[in-house]
Amino acid sequence: MSIRNFQRFARSDTTAAAVLHRYRFAGGLARGPLPVARCPRCATPNAYGLADGRWRCGACRYTFGLYTETWLEACRLSPLTWLWVIKLFELELVAQQAGVQLGLSYPTILRAFTTIRRALLAAAEPTLFHADVEADESYFGPRRARRSRGDPKNGGRSTPHKIPVFGILERHGRVQVTVVRDCSAESLLRETLRTVKRGSLVYTDRWGGYDTLTFCGYRHLRVDHGKRFSRPSATGKVHINGLEGFWSYAKGKLLKHHGVSPRRFPLYLYEAQFRYNHRHEDLFDLLLKILVQPVPDL
Secondary structure, eight states: OOHHHHHHHOSSHHHHHHHHHHHHHHSSOOOSSOOOOOOTTTOOSOOEEOTTSOEEOTTTOOEEOSSTTBGGGGSOOOHHHHHHHHHHHHTTOOHHHHHHHHTOOHHHHHHHHHHHHHHHHHHOOOOOBOSSEEEEEEEESOSSOGGGTTOTTSSGGGOTTSEEEEEEEETTSOEEEEEOSOOOHHHHHHHHHHHBOTTOEEEEESOGGGGGGGGGTOEEEEEOTTTSOSSOOSSSOOOOHHHHHHHHHHHHHHHTTTOOOTTTHHHHHHHHHHHHHTTTSOHHHHHHHHHTSBOOOO
C-alpha cells in the first residue's frame, strides 16, 4: 500500500479503528457498513456494543474489545499508532528510527516490532517442496569474534560464534530456512526430509553432508564452486544461485540492525524469509491480516 493510500485510512483514531475492525471481522477492507463483531470464544456473530467501545457476546456473555486475543493486544497502542507502526515496519525502518518518527520510547517500539516478528513466525506454515529445489547452508554472525582473533579455527564450518542456518529454495518459488544445531549430515537430511518430497531433484554444493540424499530417494546434482560444476551441464541448471542470492538478501537486511542477539535471531531470520517470499505482494495488507488473527497457544 502506497503512502498516499495509507493516509486515507490513517487520518484519525476513528478511521484507524474502522480499518482494524474490517480486517478482523471481514478479512480486509470490504466496502459497506462495518461487519458485525464476532465473539473470539464461541465465534457467534451476535455481539452487541457497550458504552466503553467493547462488545459482549449474546451467547456466551464474553466481553471483548478490538484487540482481544489478537497480536495487537501485546502493546497498549491506539489504532492509529498501530497502523503507523505496521507501515514503518513494512518500510523497513529500524526500531530506533521508527520510535523517533512516532514519538514512542525505544522499549515500546521494540516491543511492537518484536510482536510483529513473532506473529510472522507463528503464521509461517511449513511447505512441502516437490519441484527442483536448491539446498545450502550458511552461517550468520560477526566475521571475527573479538575474543578469538587470530585463531585458525575462527572460520569456515568450525566457527563457534556463528549461527548455522539451513535453507531450501524451490526454483521460481519460495524459500524456507531454519536454524540448525550444526551442519552435519544428520541435521541436513532431517530438514530435507521434512521440507522436500522424495523423488525431487536437489541441487547442492559439494559439502559431504549432502551425500546421503541419493540414498533417501532424492535425485542429487552437486555444484563444484572451485571448478564451476561437478559434472557437465549443457542447460546451465546446475547451480544454487537462487539460494545464494537469498543469503545475500537476508544478511543485507540484518546488517542495518548492527547486531542481533542469538535469542532473537530466529525472529529476524523469518522476517527476511517472509519479505523474500512476498516481495511482489502488498506487505502492509499481509501484516495487518496476520496481526488481527488470534494468538495461537504455543
